[in-house]
Amino acid sequence: METIATRVKAALSASPETQKSLAAKVGMQPDQMSRALSGKRGFAAGELADIADTLGQDLHYLITGEPDPHAIVLAARHTYNPDTAERTVPSEEADRAELEKIRLALIQAELAPAPELPTSVDALADKLGADFASNFIDRVEALGAMVIRTNDLGTDWSISLPGTPVIAVKATPNWFRQNWSIAHELGHLVLRHDGRTTNDEERAANAFAAELLLPRSLLDTVTWDSATAADVAAFLWRYGVSTHALRNRLVNEGITTSTEATEALAMTTQALLRAHGSLNSDGSDPVSARMTACSQRHFPTKLIDAHQRRVAAGTLAPGTLAWMLGVDAEELAPEPPAPLSDAQLDALLA
Secondary structure, three states: OOOHHHHHHHHHHOOOOOHHHHHHHOOOOHHHHHHHHOOOOOOOHHHHHHHHHHHOOOHHHHHHOOOOOOOOEEEEOOEEEOOOOEEEOOOHHHHHHHHHHHHHHHHHHOOOOOOOOOOOHHHHHHHHOOOHHHHHHHHHHHOOOEEEEEOOOOOOEEEEEOOEEEEEEEOOOOHHHHHHHHHHHHHHHHOOOOOOOOHHHHHHHHHHHHHHHOOHHHHOOOOHHHOOHHHHHHHHHHHOOOHHHHHHHHHHOOOOOOHHHHHHHOOOHHHHHHHHOOOOOOOOOHHHHHHHHOOOOEOOHHHHHHHHHHHHHOOOOOHHHHHHHOOOHHHHOOOOOOOOOHHHHHHHHO
């Protein structure tokens, strides 16, 4: 019969820890650990929590033998160091507090499970529809996933809570970076990466993003060996990618570009667009407008609505909703009932 002790023993066997080193790290005497593992002594709650943390295990599973229904799988956008060939997430610790707020918001919303995402890049692109990059977040959310954009993340994350695929991105005026991040995190979700995010998984997510945003069929719609800088700018604006991403994709696909296009692709995205863009008929600047829109906090409407309904019903405190809306919780407190008029009081007392 499987018990807490047998689950801890199995987790210990799969780790580099020894029974003695685990006991030392969780503040137990060696004989206490030995007796607990043999079932002669129970584990205290604090000991189990420390064991789960040390062994990288799910505490809920160690206690119950079942996966935690509220556990999330995270995958982050890594920073790559070409000198060491290592991928790291420098902001991971700082991001944990924001990710915990997101997890709490998802749990409190009590949403119905979302439909499964398509299982391949081609199927996903088909579901997203033509020119999806112009309103990428709306298209992704129409598939049942959620995109959250905040100013308090150091990098971008995919979050898998059972039945709820979520992408959390760092707010940035560079919409083309945001589009790539969303596509990259979609790769983690569609490819069912388990959160350990190895180099192979990062490469796979990047390849997924490249194929989703810049498929060969799309590249072949432009005659690149005679393309002008204006042609390049128009392509970038329509498909929401950067000069860097497009340049790398063209090189990887072995596509030759004209001298003018090559020079254009060496520019920054914003500089190229401003050099070859034009103002709207009302004199407004579409580049600045897109930058402003992509810098704003964003939470999915269905998440906000679910919290508003529960707060209005009195079954949920307004703290998380206030955080999502960026307002003080007191502003969301229910309004006190209007005082009764003399006539209403007389009618009640009659």
